[in-house]
Amino acid sequence: MAIMALNPLARVPKPHLHFSLSIPHRSSSSSSFSPQSILNPSRRRRAASFMASASLYHKELAAAKKAASLAARLCQTVQKAILVSDVQSKADKSPVTVADYGSQAVVSLVLKMELPSESFSLVAEEDSGDLCNDGGQDTLKRITKLVNDTLSMDGTYNITVSEEDVLAAIDSGKSEGGPSGQHWVLDPIDGTKGFLRGDQYAIALALLDEGKVVLGVLACPNLPLGSIGNPDKDASQNQTGCLFSAKIGCGTDMQLLNGSTPNRIHVTTIENPADASIFESYEAAHSQHDLSSSIAQKLGVRAPPVRIDSQAKYGALARGDGAIYLRFPRPGYREKIWDHAAGCIVVSGGVATDAAGNDLDFSKGRYLDLDTGIVVTNKKLMPSLLNAVQDALKEKIQNAALL
Numbered sequence: 157m158a159i160m161a162l163n164p165l166a167r168v169p170k171p172h173l174h175f176s177l178s179i180p181h182r183s184s185s186s187s188s189f190s191p192q193s194i195l196n197p198s199r200r201r202r203a204a205s206f207m208a209s210a211s212l213y214h215k216e217l218a219a220a221k222k223a224a225s226l227a228a229r230l231c232q233t234v235q236k237a238i239l240v241s242d243v244q245s246k247a248d249k250s251p252v253t254v255a256d257y258g259s260q261a262v263v264s265l266v267l268k269m270e271l272p273s274e275s276f277s278l279v280a281e282e283d284s285g286d287l288c289n290d291g292g293q294d295t296l297k298r299i300t301k302l303v304n305d306t307l308s309m310d311g312t313y314n315i316t317v318s319e320e321d322v323l324a325a326i327d328s329g330k331s332e333g334g335p336s337g338q339h340w341v342l343d344p345i346d347g348t349k350g351f352l353r354g355d356q357y358a359i360a361l362a363l364l365d366e367g368k369v370v371l372g373v374l375a376c377p378n379l380p381l382g383s384i385g386n387p388d389k390d391a392s393q394n395q396t397g398c399l400f401s402a403k404i405g406c407g408t409d410m411q412l413l414n415g416s417t418p419n420r421i422h423v424t425t426i427e428n429p430a431d432a433s434i435f436e437s438y439e440a441a442h443s444q445h446d447l448s449s450s451i452a453q454k455l456g457v458r459a460p461p462v463r464i465d466s467q468a469k470y471g472a473l474a475r476g477d478g479a480i481y482l483r484f485p486r487p488g489y490r491e492k493i494w495d496h497a498a499g500c501i502v503v504s505g506g507v508a509t510d511a512a513g514n515d516l517d518f519s520k521g522r523y524l525d526l527d528t529g530i531v532v533t534n535k536k537l538m539p540s541l542l543n544a545v546q547d548a549l550k551e552k553i554q555n556a557a558l559l
C-alpha cells in the first residue's frame with residue numbers, strides 16, 4: 157500500500173479520508189456517543205463538505221494519473237529512437253507521430269479499464285482517418301505494438317489489443333464535449349514540435365463536469381524537477397519527468413513521473429510586475445512574440461522571456477518557476493479545449509483568462525471561443541497584466557493602421 161501511494165502507475169487505490177475532529181471528552185458511561193451527535197450544525201455541514209470534496213473525483217484523478225503516466229512512457233520510448241516513418245503531416249500541416257496516436261490509444265484504454273462502471277466520453281485531438289488510408293497499415297502495426305508493449309510494462313493489465321481495438325480507442329476521442337455530463341479532454345502530445353526537437357511536451361488530460369474543469373493531470377517527461385525559469389545548480393536539475401495533478405478546490409501536487417511522494421506546489425506570490433518572468437511559446441508561429449515584448453516593456457519586466465513548448469508552461473507556472481504566461485496566436489487560429497483544460501486547473505492558485513479578462517469557457521464543445529489571446533498569472537498581478545495587454549493590443553492596431 158505504501159508503494160501504491162507513491163507510484164502513479166500503481167493500481168488505482170480506494171478513497172482514503174484523512175479526517176480528524178477534536179472531540180470533547182465524554183464520560184465512558186454514555187451509551188449514545190458518536191462524533192456526529194456532538195457537532196453543532198455548522199461544524200457538521202463543514203465536516204460533510206470536507207468529506208465530500210476529499211472523495212469527489214478521487215478515483216477519476218487516480219485513473220487519470222495512471223493513464224497519463226503510462227502514455228508518457230510510450231512517448232519516451234518513441235522519443236529515444238524516433239524513425240523518419242514515425243512522423244506524418246496532418247491536413248493542417250501540423251506534425252503527428254506514432255506517439256501522438258499511441259498515447260491517445262493508451263489513455264483511452266486505461267481510463268475505460270480503470271473506470272469500467274462510468275459512462276465514457278472523450279474529447280481528444282487525434283483521429284484514425286490517416287491511419288486507415290493507403291500506406292497507413294505499417295504505421296498502425298507500429299502503434300499497436302507500442303500500445304501493447306506499454307500496457308504490458310504496467311504489469312496489471314492482462315490484455316493484448318488488436319489493430320482494430322487501437323483504431324477504436326483512438327476514435328473514442330471524437331466526442332463533442334459540451335455543457336452537460338462528464339467528458340474527458342485529452343491532448344495525447346501537447347507540443348508535438350517540441351517532442352520532435354527533443355524539448356518539452358506534455359500529455360494533458362482533464363475531466364469536465366457540467367462544462368467545468370474538475371480535475372487535470374499534466375505529464376511532462378522532459379521537465380526538470382528544479383525550476384526551469386531560474387535554474388540553480390542543485391541535483392534536482394538532473395532529475396527530469398514531472399507529473400502535475402489537481403482537483404477542483406484541492407490545490408495542485410507535483411511528483412516525479414517515475415514515482416515519488418506528491419508535493420503540494422504553489423504559484424509565485426510576487427506582486428511587483430518588474431520582478432516577473434514571462435513564459436511564451438517556443439514556436440514563433442504559435443504566439444505573437446512582439447506582443448509579449450510590448451507587454452513586458454509596459455510592465456517593466458526585466459528578465460528576458462522564457463520560451464517553452466506545450467502546457468509544460470502551465471506546470472512550471474503552477475510551481476512558481478515564472479509569474480506570467482502569454483499566448484497570442486495569429487489571427488484566425490482557434491484554440492482547442494485540450495490545449496488548456498488540464499493546464500488551467502493545474503495552475504490552481506493562479507488565474508487564466510482571455511485578453512479581455514473573461515474566464516475560459518470549456519463548455520462550448522471542442523473549441524474555446526475567446527477574445528484575442530490567453531493570459532495566466534497570480535491574482536495580485538492580473539489587474540496590471542490585463543491593463544498592459546489592452547494597451548499593447550491597442551498600440552498594435554494603431555501601428556498597423558499607420559502602415
Ligand SMILES: Nc1ncnc2c1ncn2[C@@H]1O[C@H](COP(=O)(O)O)[C@@H](O)[C@H]1OP(=O)(O)O
Nearest residue numbers: 345346347348437439441442465466485489495
Ligand atoms: N498555428 C498554431 N498557433 C498556435 N498554436 C498551435 C498552432 N499549431 C499548433 N498549435 C498548438 O499549440 C500548442 C503548442 O503550444 P506552444 O506553442 O505553446 O508550445 C500545441 O497544442 C499545438 O498543438 P499540438 O498539440 O499539436 O502540438
Ligand SMILES: [Mg+2]
Nearest residue numbers: 250251281348
Ligand atoms: Mg497536434
Ligand SMILES: [Mg+2]
Nearest residue numbers: 343346347495
Ligand atoms: Mg496541443
Ligand SMILES: [Mg+2]
Nearest residue numbers: 281343345346
Ligand atoms: Mg497534440
